[in-house]
Amino acid sequence: MTRGKIVIALGGNAIQTGDATAKAQQEALEKTAEQLVKIIEKNIDIVIVHGNGPQVGNILLQQKVAESEKTPAMPLDTCGAMSQGMIGYWIENAIEKALKKHNINKEVVTVVTRVVVDEKDEAFNNPTKPIGPFYAEDEARKLMNETKAVFKEDAGRGWRRVVPSPIPVSIHEHRVINSLVEQGDIVIAVGGGGIPVIHSEEGLIGIEAVIDKDFAAQKLAELVGADILVILTAVDFVYVNFNQPNQKKLEFVTADELEEYIKEQQFAAGSMLPKIEAAIHFVRGNGERKAIITSLERVYEALEEKAGTIISR
Numbered sequence: 001m002t003r004g005k006i007v008i009a010l011g012g013n014a015i016q017t018g019d020a021t022a023k024a025q026q027e028a029l030e031k032t033a034e035q036l037v038k039i040i041e042k043n044i045d046i047v048i049v050h051g052n053g054p055q056v057g058n059i060l061l062q063q064k065v066a067e068s069e070k071t072p073a074m075p076l077d078t079c080g081a082m083s084q085g086m087i088g089y090w091i092e093n094a095i096e097k098a099l100k101k102h103n104i105n106k107e108v109v110t111v112v113t114r115v116v117v118d119e120k121d122e123a124f125n126n127p128t129k130p131i132g133p134f135y136a137e138d139e140a141r142k143l144m145n146e147t148k149a150v151f152k153e154d155a156g157r158g159w160r161r162v163v164p165s166p167i168p169v170s171i172h173e174h175r176v177i178n179s180l181v182e183q184g185d186i187v188i189a190v191g192g193g194g195i196p197v198i199h200s201e202e203g204l205i206g207i208e209a210v211i212d213k214d215f216a217a218q219k220l221a222e223l224v225g226a227d228i229l230v231i232l233t234a235v236d237f238v239y240v241n242f243n244q245p246n247q248k249k250l251e252f253v254t255a256d257e258l259e260e261y262i263k264e265q266q267f268a269a270g271s272m273l274p275k276i277e278a279a280i281h282f283v284r285g286n287g288e289r290k291a292i293i294t295s296l297e298r299v300y301e302a303l304e305e306k307a308g309t310i311i312s313r
């Protein structure tokens, strides 16, 4: 088992497997924590980053439904902060439960994290990040006509609202996150890609967007000097010719090889592509680094290089 400091990005299926109730999401996270504890047991320092697409979209919808003078709707950056608190709280409970079961004595903490973005980022003119529930095409088109929101088809899975997703420039709390992880705490940070903020004369201010959690995890991994970036999703491996009769799993692959596959459009935009781009960027940084893309169920084996797609420079 590799030792060191690892940033783990949890995919959507680690939190929500269809049912959006708090109970179902907490149950899903208990299963997730059971897998993560196998790594924690090996005394590896981990920072957990999680997505928030379904959750932040639902929180935003709930704001609109209950909107009144006395209960004003909160903006998207604040909904992002709410999602960090909510999911961080669930992960804390789930991990503590698993730690207790395995007799491991460690603290787990969530850091509400602000991520600085560039207000001139092109993403603000071209929303691409899917959030909230899926809709049929006719429903989505109706909602687009009735509201100012933009909806797009999400990687063959249905239509969803899309919002701007700027590139993370820096992570405001990265030093605190690093101090916590270096003192041996399990840290949950940069949830939902972080709360998007921009610099202003008065300090940091929120901006309406949702940052991609894989890009934010990569940025955090760089800033805390992680040895490994692990991106967990619903598949055990990255494939070429994905979902076709001639699909081939990628086991050990270099950044240059992945770039060639990108040119062949092997990775779906908005789903596998950002993970691949984050991995390439990470492994090309200073020092000995690797990135792993695999499923939660195979993460332990992947860290032993017995499963998953292992990406090197």
Ligand SMILES: Nc1ncnc2c1ncn2[C@@H]1O[C@H](COP(=O)(O)OP(=O)(O)O)[C@@H](O)[C@H]1O
Pocket: 010, 011, 012, 013, 051, 232, 233, 234, 235, 237, 238, 239, 240, 241, 242, 266, 267, 268, 270, 271, 272
């Ligand atoms: N080339 C590929 N290899 C493997 N999976 C792919 C590929 N292209 C698209 N995918 C799909 O991308 C999904 C991961 O994206 P997504 O579900 O958006 O991520 P997340 O797990 O972070 O929510 C995989 O579960 C798989 O269905």
Ligand SMILES: NC(=O)OP(=O)(O)O
Pocket: 011, 012, 050, 051, 052, 053, 054, 130, 192, 193, 210, 211, 212, 213, 214
């Ligand atoms: N913020 C983010 O990337 O969330 P998802 O992974 O849930 O899309």
